[in-house]
Amino acid sequence: xxxxxxxxxxxxxxxxxxxxxxxxxxxxxxxxxxxxxxxxxxxxxxxxxxxxxxxxxxxxxxxxxxxxxxxxxxxxxxxxxxxxxxxxxxxxxxxxxxxxxxxxxxxxxxxxxxxxxxxxxxxxxxxxxxxxxxxxxxxxxxxxxxxxxxxxxxxxxxxxxxxxxxxxxxxxxxxxxxxxxx
Amino acid sequence: xxxxxxxxxxxxxxxxxxxxxxxxxxxxxxxxxxxxxxxxxxxxxxxxxxxxxxxxxxxxxxxxxxxxxxxxxxxxxxxxxxxxxxxxxxxxxxxxxxxxxxxxxxxxxxxxxxxxxxxxxxxxxxxxxxxxxxxxxxxxxxxxxxxxxxxxxxxxxxxxxxxxxxxxxxxxxxxxxxxxxxxxxxxxxxxxxxxxxxxxxxxxxxxxxxxxxxxxxxxxxxxxxxxxxxxxxxxxxxxxxxxxxxxxxxxxxxxxxxxxxxxxxxxxxxxxxxxxxxxxxxxxxxxxxxxxxxxxxxxxxxxxxxxxxxxxxxxxxxxxxxxxxxxxxxxxxxxxxxxxxxxxxxxxxxxxxxxxxxxxxxxxxxxxxxxxxxxxxxxxxxxxxxxxxxxxxxxxxxxxxxxxxxxxxxxxxxxxxxxxxxxxxxxxxxxxxxxxxxxxxxxxxxxxxxxxxxxxxxxxxxxxxxxxxxxxxxxxxxxxxxxxxxxxxxxxxxxxxxxxxxxxxxxxxxxxxxxxxxxxxxxxxxxxxxxxxxxxxxxxxxxxxxxxxxxxxxxxxxxxxxxxxxxxxxxxxxxxxxxxxxxxxxxxxxxxxxxxxxxxxxxxxxxxxxxxxxxxxxxxxxxx
Numbered sequence: 001x002x003x004x005x006x007x008x009x010x011x012x013x014x015x016x017x018x019x020x021x022x023x024x025x026x027x028x029x030x031x032x033x034x035x036x037x038x039x040x041x042x043x044x045x046x047x048x049x050x051x052x053x054x055x056x057x058x059x060x061x062x063x064x065x066x067x068x069x070x071x072x073x074x075x076x077x078x079x080x081x082x083x084x085x086x087x088x089x090x091x092x093x094x095x096x097x098x099x100x101x102x103x104x105x106x107x108x109x110x111x112x113x114x115x116x117x118x119x120x121x122x123x124x125x126x127x128x129x130x131x132x133x134x135x136x137x138x139x140x141x142x143x144x145x146x147x148x149x150x151x152x153x154x155x156x157x158x159x160x161x162x163x164x165x166x167x168x169x170x171x172x173x174x175x176x177x178x179x180x181x182x
Numbered sequence: 183x184x185x186x187x188x189x190x191x192x193x194x195x196x197x198x199x200x201x202x203x204x205x206x207x208x209x210x211x212x213x214x215x216x217x218x219x220x221x222x223x224x225x226x227x228x229x230x231x232x233x234x235x236x237x238x239x240x241x242x243x244x245x246x247x248x249x250x251x252x253x254x255x256x257x258x259x260x261x262x263x264x265x266x267x268x269x270x271x272x273x274x275x276x277x278x279x280x281x282x283x284x285x286x287x288x289x290x291x292x293x294x295x296x297x298x299x300x301x302x303x304x305x306x307x308x309x310x311x312x313x314x315x316x317x318x319x320x321x322x323x324x325x326x327x328x329x330x331x332x333x334x335x336x337x338x339x340x341x342x343x344x345x346x347x348x349x350x351x352x353x354x355x356x357x358x359x360x361x362x363x364x365x366x367x368x369x370x371x372x373x374x375x376x377x378x379x380x381x382x383x384x385x386x387x388x389x390x391x392x393x394x395x396x397x398x399x400x401x402x403x404x405x406x407x408x409x410x411x412x413x414x415x416x417x418x419x420x421x422x423x424x425x426x427x428x429x430x431x432x433x434x435x436x437x438x439x440x441x442x443x444x445x446x447x448x449x450x451x452x453x454x455x456x457x458x459x460x461x462x463x464x465x466x467x468x469x470x471x472x473x474x475x476x477x478x479x480x481x482x483x484x485x486x487x488x489x490x491x492x493x494x495x496x497x498x499x500x501x502x503x504x505x506x507x508x509x510x511x512x513x514x515x516x517x518x519x520x521x522x523x524x525x526x527x528x529x530x531x532x533x534x535x536x537x538x539x540x541x542x543x544x545x546x547x548x549x550x551x552x553x554x555x556x557x558x559x560x561x562x563x564x565x566x567x568x569x570x571x572x573x574x575x576x577x578x579x580x581x582x583x584x585x586x587x588x589x590x591x592x593x594x595x596x597x598x599x600x601x602x603x604x605x606x607x608x609x610x611x612x613x614x615x616x617x618x619x620x621x622x623x624x625x626x627x628x629x630x631x632x633x634x635x636x637x638x639x640x641x642x643x644x645x646x647x648x649x650x651x652x653x654x655x656x657x658x659x660x661x662x663x664x665x666x667x668x669x670x671x672x673x674x675x676x677x678x679x680x681x682x683x684x685x686x687x688x689x690x691x692x693x694x695x696x697x698x699x700x701x702x703x704x705x706x707x708x709x710x711x712x713x714x715x716x717x718x719x720x721x722x723x724x725x726x727x728x729x730x731x732x733x734x735x736x737x738x739x740x741x742x743x744x745x746x747x748x749x750x751x752x753x754x755x756x757x758x759x760x761x762x763x764x765x766x767x768x769x770x771x772x773x774x775x776x777x778x779x780x781x782x783x784x785x786x787x788x789x790x791x792x793x794x795x796x797x798x799x800x801x802x803x804x805x806x
Contacts, residue, residue, distance in 0.1 A: 031406050035574055036795040037788075039603060039664040043362045043564035044201070044333060044725070046777045049784055054663055056792065058603045065600070176507060180500040 008080060009063040019077060019143040021067055030064050071161050074139050074154070083155055094160070101163055104128065108171060111178075118178050125171045132164050201332040201725060203362065203565035204323045205370070205557025208312060208336055208350065210269040210392030210419060211524060213237045214551060215319040216558035217327065218567070223374070223558040225551050226326050234550060235322075239314045240264040241303030249318040261447040262288060263301045267421055268315075270393045271297070271308035272353075273346030287443075296695070309353045310699065316357035330717050332725060333362035335561040337553050339394040340366035341414030341580045343626045344638050344668050351665065356699055358714075362564040364665040367391075368398035369409060369577055370556030371522040375547060376402045377559060377573075383517040384410075386505075388535055388543070389553075390498060391523035393419040397502050399509040399516075405572035410509035411599045412580050413501035418494065420457075420525035426490045427453035427482070435470045435478035445473060460484045461527050488530045495534045502538055508599050519543045524550055566729065576601055579662055586623035586632045595660055598628065605661040609675070612656075616648040622658065624668070641670055647677045719769045723761040726773055730754060730780065733787065741786045753779040 010017045013029040035041075037056040042049040066072045075085065107124055114120040135157060142154040205223075207214045212234040216225040225233040232251070240253035241263045248256070257264040265287065271279055276289055276297040287299040298305040316336075324330055336359070338350050347364055354361045368387035375385070381402050389396040396414040400407055428449040432441065441449070452468055459466040465483040472478060506513070519539045525531060526549050536543050563573050578599045584592040585608070595606050610620065621642045627635030646654055655675035662668050730750075738747060757772040 031403070031408075031574070033792065033795045034576065035406075035572065036791045038574055038576075040363070040560075040564055040574060044566050044729075046780075046784065048777065048781055049788065052785065052788055054603050054661070056788075057664070058605045058661070061601045061604055172507070176504060179503055 009067055009076065012060070012063050013067065015067075017077070017080065019070075019074060019140045021073065023068070026064070026067055030060065033060050070136050070139070071158070071165055074143065074158050074161065077143055078151070078155060078158065081151060083151065094156070097160055097163075100131075101167065104167055108167070108174065111174060118175070118182075121171055121175045121178060125168070125175065128164055128168050128171060132161065132168065135161050135164060200567055201565035202323075202327050202329055203333050203335070203558075203561035203567070204319075204331060205335045205365075205554050205559070205561045206316065206319055206337065206359075207367070207370070207554035207557060208269065208316065208338075208353075209237055209553075210267050210394060210421065211237060212392075212550065213315050213319060214554035215323050216551070216554040217323065218558050218562040223555045223562070225554055226323055228322055235315065235318060237268065237315050238264060238266050239268070239311050241301035241306065243302045245303075247303055247314050249314050258444065258447050258451060261443040263303070265299065265301070265306075265311045267393055268308050268311040270417060270421070272312065273343065273349040274308070309349050310356065312350065312353035313356035316354055316359060320357055320359055330714065330721050331359065332565050332721060333360040333561065335363045335365050335370075335557045335564065336361055337365050337367045337370050337557050338666075339389075339391070339414065339416055340368050340396040340398050340409075340412040340577075341394065341416045342666075343416070343581055343636055344583075344666070345636070346416065347666050351667070358718075361665075362561055364667070365557055365560055365575070366396070366398065366409070366412070366577055366580075366666075367394075367553045368396045368412065368522065369400070369407060369575055370553045370560065371520060371547075372398070372400045372402070372407055372556070373559050373573070373575070374552045374556035375520050375544075376400075376407060381518065384511060384515050386502075386516050386519045386539065387522055388498075388502070388519060388526065389414075389522040390525040390531060391419050392525065393417065393421050395419060395498050395501070397498070397505050399505050399511060406574045406576065408576045409578045409601075410511065411505040411507075412578055413505040413508070414580070415497060415501065418497055419523075420454075420528075421450075422494050423457055423491045423525065423528070424450050424453040426494065427457060427487065430482075430490055431468065431470050431478075431480075434480055435472055437470070437472055441473065456482050457487065457528065460487050461529060484529070491528070491530060492534075495531055498531075499534065499538050502535075513540055516541070520547070521545050522549050522552055569732075577664070577666070578602060579604065579666055581626045581636075582628055583638075583660060583662070583668065584625050584627075584635065586625060590632045591630060592625055592627075592632050592635055596662065602662050602666060603664050605659055607657050607659045610643075610656045610658060611652050612646065612649065612654045613651055615651050617651070617654070618646045618648055619644045620646070620656070622670075624660070624670070638668065639670075641672075643672050646674055649676075715766055716764050719766045720761055723757055723769050723773055726776065727754065727757060727761070730776070733783075737787065741783055741790070746783070749779050750776075750783065 008017065013026055015021060015026065015029070034057060037053055037060060039050060039053045039057055042053040045053070066076050079085070104124060104127065108121070111117045111120045111124070139154060139157050139161070142150045142157060202217070204215050204217045214225050214233060214235065216223055227233050228235070235250045236254040238250065238253040238257060240248040240256050240260060242248065253264055254266070257266055274297075275295060279289070279297060289297050290300045290305050296307045296309065298307050320331065320334070334354065336350060336354050338347055342350070351361055351364060368389045371387050371389060372385060375381070382404070384399065384401050387396070387398045387400065389398075394414065394416050395418045396412060398412040399410045401410055428446070431437070431449055431453065432439070437445070449470060452470055456466045456468050460482070463484070465481050468480055468482055470478045516539060519535065519541060521532065521535070521543050526545070532543055532545065560575065562568060563571050579596060579602050580598060582594045582598045583596040584594045587593045595608060596604055610622070612620065619642060621640055623632070623640050624638045625632055625635040626638050629635050643656060643658070646656060653676070656672055657675050658670060658672045660668060660670055734750070742750065753776040757769075757776050760768050760772040763769070
């Protein structure tokens with residue numbers, strides 16, 4: 001009789017299990033569910049109601065966060081398919097990709113020496129974002145495949161995505177700092 | 183125990199008794215209380231018809247503190263006993279205050295981490311000073327509405343950290359208020375604005391008050407107010423403009439930096455007067471008395487003032503940029519920029535904000551009242567006065583939460599602008615054989631080094647079962663509730679033993695201190711405490727009875743078998759009977775009994791309402 005917190009996130013929002021997610025539908029479902037579980041509905045309620053509603057709303061928020069973010073979504077999909085993540089031990093053996101990352105990192109560290117640092121960091125961000133876009137496309141086709149070897153490839157792709165995401169965060173905070181200094 | 187009010191077509195609802203709920207804007211300069219009456223949210227006035235209560239408390243020897251206008255009038259004469267802008271001191275340690283505040287008070291050394299100010303009426307903390315303001319507003323509301331309040335929504339700056347929020351909630355508790363929610367000020371303003379204008383789309387709330395600055399970006403969608411990002415500065419506001427102007431006076435008049443408290447207060451007053459006059463006038467005459475009694479007279483022009491405050495206004499623009507970035511929104515997507523807070527009356531502020539957002543700002547709502555009005559609307563909904571209402575506020579945590587790791591670095595656990603409520607779990611392990619305790623330091627902020635972030639609390643985990651190093655797995659869960667407040671629980675995973683947690687707040691009060699303050703305030707017997715307590719308990723019972731009756735009428739038959747129904751009816755009539763007595767403890771325990779009897783029913787209703795929300799949306803529907 002209890003609300004099934006073990007249902008997968010896709011099921012929770014009545015969405016098909018897939019890497020591509022219809023954001024508009026997702027958001028609409030999210031709002032509908034929060035309408036009935038959010039702690040605001042139970043602010044004047046008993047301790048039990050307030051505790052339950054906080055748990056449910058927290059769960060729905062986490063589900064939304066995962067499904068909205070392509071990287072988290074890909075990781076989650078792979079987990080549903082039985083992949084285990086051992087983040088600390090894993091290394092990326094893709095010399096070409098690593099080289100590209102090193103170059104990006106180097107240009108990021110040299111941004112301040114450019115005549116227009118803001119332009120330079122914007123260029124890097126563009127490049128990172130386009131790499132992320134390409135990566136997402138590759139992930140999408142790998143994740144819709146049923147082949148075991150594609151699963152391995154997808155895992156590899158997710159690791160690359162993590163590198164790119166980190167680079168994106170760094171470039172964005174550098175851009176923010178530069179803008180604030182102006 | 184407000185059960186969900188689900189009205190089904192064809193079924194009549196039990197007549198509904200309105201809950202008395204208010205919204206309170208606890209401001210740096212002024213505070214306000216508002217409520218919804220006959221469908222209209224409006225601020226409540228005092229006996230003399232004034233809505234704004236100056237947030238000023240004056241302590242006197244052996245008498246009740248004075249709150250509001252008369253305290254404000256006395257401030258220049260009695261600066262050491264008259265506390266102004268106490269909001270700037272909330273949730274702050276003594277070092278923060280000494281570093282940031284101009285002409286502060288006389289602080290006394292004590293054992294608590296909460297600084298106390300020495301006054302003629304005794305040593306008081308910022309929490310107690312705020313409680314006096316809240317108590318005054320509570321009394322005003324109860325007098326106007328004719329009964330004790332069911333609950334209140336108190337607004338806080340969106341950029342308030344955990345310590346500042348907790349301090350505000352503690353103050354409300356001390357003032358005898360049941361806090362339904364701590365609501366972020368810009369979100370409150372958006373509610374008042376959005377419901378008024380029936381808008382959809384993305385709006386920016388630029389809220390510059392007396393001592394705090396917030397900017398929030400919200401998406402409005404059919405009654406859902408979704409905060410996409412918020413940023414700000416919890417120590418930046420109109421007071422800082424006054425300080426900048428006062429310092430200019432000092433330079434002009436040749437007054438040295440070591441001016442005494444009374445002198446600084448007078449300068450601040452003159453500065454504020456000049457600033458307000460320059461909203462309409464192009465120049466203003468100013469007069470400042472030097473320490474030796476001689477007078478300096480001069481003229482301040484609007485453009486002269488602009489030069490003094492431009493740096494401060496500029497400090498509000500980078501948070502705007504950051505909020506846009508965090509929300510993933512471009513300038514073109516912003517439908518409206520709404521100005522909130524008294525300091526947005528300064529023409530230069532409007533000018534600069536319009537230049538940044540590249541559109542005219544909206545100033546047609548009263549910037550002083552809009553936050554309280556929004557809070558009142560939310561209070562009305564939270565108290566259950568509007569069953570079936572679609573309004574829902576989805577807010578975010580303003581600053582990232584993190585943990586201290588090796589080398590004084592922070593590891594982020596929950597990123598800023600994550601929708602609340604939110605929880606994250608983290609596993610820790612022991613590094614020594616047989617280790618039974620460990621300590622965890624929680625910080626809030628964006629910087630890499632722990633020392634640059636705000637320390638929230640140090641937790642020590644105890645009773646970890648002794649094992650070899652690295653074998654214990656302690657799962658610590660950090661939960662941020664809908665008020666933006668953090669709580670922490672811990673469990674050892676392999677044994678399932680609940681580790682106990684001792685919290686040492688870095689700035690807040692410990693539970694015992696709050697209890698002591700509550701006891702002290704009761705001893706003062708400000709109002710007739712006993713009769714008030716009885717009435718409060720009866721109101722609580724009435725609310726429980728009301729909600730349960732409404733629920734049973736709508737779906738009691740559906741979810742309860744006859745035996746269960748009998749048990750509930752029995753517990754309910756017990757409560758109805760006991761509530762006629764004046765025995766607080768008996769009423770309290772009858773409510774507890776009834777709630778226990780209803781536990782299964784409550785859960786069934788809740789689950790079913792969730793299923794209703796999800797029903798009709800199955801996978802096949804989208805695959806076809």
